[in-house]
Amino acid sequence: MDSDPVADALTSVLDDLRDQDDGELAAENAVDAPESDLFALVLVGPFGDVHAAGDADHRFTVQSISKAFAFALALQSHGRDAVFERVGLEPTGEPFHAISVEPxxxxPANPxxxxxxxxxxxxxxGGDADAKVDALLSFxxxxxxxxxxxxxxxxAAESESSDRxxxxxYVLASHGALACPVDVALDAYFRQCAxxxxxxxxxxxxxxxxxxxxNPVTGEQVMDAAVARDAVSVMASCGMYDASGEWAARVGLPxxxxxxxGITAVDPSExxxxxxxxxxxxVGNSTRGVRALEELSHRFGLHMFADRPETSAPLVNLEHEDDRTVVRLQGHIGFGTAVQVAHRMREEAREGRAVALDMSDAxxxxxxxxxxxxxxxxxxxAEISD
Incomplete structure (x- = not known):
């Protein structure tokens, strides 16, 4: 069973946008020198199922995506009060390298x-840069x-060109905002982004x-649920630089x-x-990445502020009848639910059961x-018929 309709849906988004070629490569990409036409979409569902389309295997440096996880690690290690004493939670409407600190x-305005x-x-x-990088890398x-x-x-290349x-x-250190010496913080930061x-x-x-x-792939509880919630909350308001407001309106995913x-986005519990x-x-966001996620959100109704009646009632019932499983759907079937139902149908089939899909109550x-x-x-x- 090699076909993956979820991956096919992602591929259709890529295909529709592949001819759009505006935007410029960042200076940070000089060492990588990637092909500008690379394009990928990947979705990971609640059962650890991975649905990939395009150039999903191409390696790149995580860069500012790491900021969400450095924030989460700080919360996990020190607790909210200690973290919020050093960093705020408000969007700035300014570029990501702006000197946005409370007088x-x-x-700083946000993480x-x-x-x-x-x-x-x-x-x-950790007491030095190596120890901090080990902790960040492990997390x-x-x-x-x-x-x-x-x-x-x-x-090393970013360290040599990061006077700003x-x-x-040093501005942060002058206010006592850093938890370690400047050189240690910067060394860890450059390596975290790389x-x-x-x-x-x-x-x-x-x-x-x-x-x-x-982690739905490994099953490991990597961080407390409250830590994940706080990280996602700040991503929702501040994660897309000074385009965060427009992103929230157009795409509606933290x-x-x-x-x-790269762009990473979250549909909580989905x-x-x-x-x-x-x-x-x-403003420093992937041009086609933004459009791809906007199209995905529009096409499958993913906006976090959209009407989602499916969250308030059970939607999927599996009824086992001898060697047959009947999957009964109720209410509003959205994209996240459809992904889960597709996975369950395949799992039942792998167990040797015939699968019937009843959508009469949807x-x-x-x-x-x-x-x-x-x-x-x-x-x-088709498999049964063969």
Whole structure:
């Protein structure tokens, strides 16, 4: 059973947008020199099912996507009060490298801008940069479900060309905002941003946040549910730089972008998703990545503020009748539910059961979601017929 209708749906989004080629490569990509036409979408569901489309295996540096996880690690290690004493939670409407600190306290505005991320990185466990990087790398690896590594060449190149970040760090230190010396915080920060990932990794990292800190691929509870909630909350308001407000209106998924072209987004309790395409818009977000996730949200009704009656009532019942399983659907069947139902139907089929899909009590079925379920049902029927 090689066909994956969810991956096919992701591929259709990529195909519709592949000809759009505006945007520029970031200076941070000079060491990687990626092909500008690379394009990927990956979704990870609640059962650890990975649905990949496009260039999902291409490795890139995580860059600012790491900020969400440095924030989460600081929360996990020190608790909310200690973290919020050093960093704020408010969006700035300014570029990510702006000097956005409170005049009285020196707190950076939020953990998703450079000043805030340097601060939360300084709070990583460990007394020196190597120990802090080990803690950050271990945490991100557990979220990704595999061992990640730092690209030391990229880290060194960024260190040599980051006078602005050094200036930010000294401003923070002058206010007592950092939890360690400037050089230690900066070394850890540059290396944190240079961790190598692919779209599968960052989609799994997003899914770990989506499911209350539990990695759905490995089953490990990586962080407390409250920590994941706080990280997702700040991603919702601040994760897309000074385009966060427009993103919230157009896409409606908590997200974090990076200047290497990655975007990771969260649909809480439903899935994590990642887009990758290296050309960037004027504020530093992937041009095609933004459009791909906007189209995905529009096509499958994913906006977090959209009407979602399916969250208030049970939707899926599995009834076992001898060697047959009847999957009965009720209420509004959205994309996340369709992904779960498709997975359950396949699992029942692998157990040797005939599978029947009863949608007679579904009062609302989004067209694209219905296509996924029909595809799975047709494939299972074809296998039985063969």
């Amino acid at each position: 009285e306290t020196g707190r 998703m801008i450079n000043a805030g991320a340097i601060t939360t990185t300084s709070m990583a466990p 991100m690896s557990r979220c990704a479900g595999r061992d990640l590594a730092v690209d030391e060449d990229v880290a 970040n050094r200036g930010l760090a 961790v190598r990932v692919d779209a599968r990794d960052v989609a799994t990292m997003a899914a770990t946040l989506a499911f209350g800190g539990r 997200a974090k972008s990076g200047v290497s072209g 899935f994590g998703v990642a887009a990758f395409s290296p050309r960037l818009d004027a 009062d609302r079925l989004d067209d694209a979601c219905g296509t996924i379920l029909r595809r799975v049902a047709e494939e299972l029927y």
